Amino acid sequence: MIGSVQRALRLMEAVGAHREGAPAKQLAREAGLPLPTAYHLLRTLTHEGYLRRENGVFLFGAAAEKLTGGHVPAARPGVIADSLARWADHIGAPVYCALYRDGEIELVAVADNPATPAVREWASFRETGHAHALGQCLLVQLDERAREDHLDRYPVRPLTRYSVRDREAFLDRLRSMKRTEPVIERQEYALGTVCAAIPITVGPAVAAMAVSLPLEEEERLHAAIEQLRCEVTTFLRSFVFSISI
Structure with missing residues (x-):
């Protein structure tokens, strides 16, 4: 390098x-x-x-x-949605994009199809970041103060029997994670579902993308998230990805 x-x-x-x-x-x-x-x-x-x-x-x-062919495009919501849809078809799994902005987890776009439906938001993604891969991937990128502030507003609570049980256990988990590595979550948000998320480096933005699969297809999860990482890397090389959405 x-x-x-x-x-x-x-x-x-x-x-x-x-x-x-x-x-x-x-x-x-x-x-x-x-x-x-x-x-x-x-x-x-x-x-x-x-x-x-x-x-x-x-x-x-x-x-x-x-x-970039004469202009510098910004990634508008339609561009992101189109890219996610293409990746979801190619990978064969739902694809999600989220930001941490103004102290909140914000789900930007989701792409799926009838054969591979996305996880149903049965409990607010914004409030349950501790329980899903996207949220965990975003929170691990924050500094300690911002993380503590988030958990003050949205306390850790188990959603399933596989969820992290309390705040200290969750903070210990975050401290053990490496910011650049995928975050894997198994049935912590929704029973019968496994998810993996990767951090996205876009200037100062805190962002992440994820894929989900049914539990019985868990063996595909690592390959799917690596496929997504390759797709996103190619996308970022092709565009100046300015998140101003």
């Missing part, structure tokens, strides 16, 4: 998350870079035409627009 390329791409992702542009300090913070490093990379990207600076903020430049 070439570190400078990775850092430059993180900066580009951060720029893509701001329709009206953002200043260097904010971009450095969101990309997790020291300010001097960010300044150096921003100057280089601006010199090469991938970024431009206007009124103290950085925006995409002409070279970035050429990469």
Whole structure:
């Protein structure tokens, strides 16, 4: 891996998350870079035409627009829904996309079909993040304070006999997880269903995508989530995925 390329791409992702542009300090913070490093990379990207600076903020430049056929598209709800539908058909499983925004779990889109129906939302996804793979994947990406605040508002409670029993047990589970690895959930939200979710890195956004399968098809779960990861990676390489929905 070439570190400078990775850092430059993180900066580009951060720029893509701001329709009206953002200043260097904010971009450095969101990309997790020291300010001097960010300044150096921003100057280089601006010199090469991938970024431009206007009124103290950085925006995409002409070279970035050429990469996407003359414009930099933002991922609108229809684009996400179309992509999820295509992936659901290809993988043979329902596909879900969610964000953590303004302190809430927000289900953005779900794609399924009659042969592979999505999990029915019998208990609010927003309030039961501790019990489903999407919620767990989002919450593990938060810092300790944001996580505690969420659980203050939405206490941990078992939904099935397989659910985590209490707050401390759930926090212990989150601490044992690695942010970049898939989250697997077996019958914690809905009996007879297994789910897996992956984190999505989109600038500063906290996002995740997931697949679900009937319990009797659990052996397909790992292959399905790896398939989804490959599809999402290709999508992110093809578009500047600015979540402004």
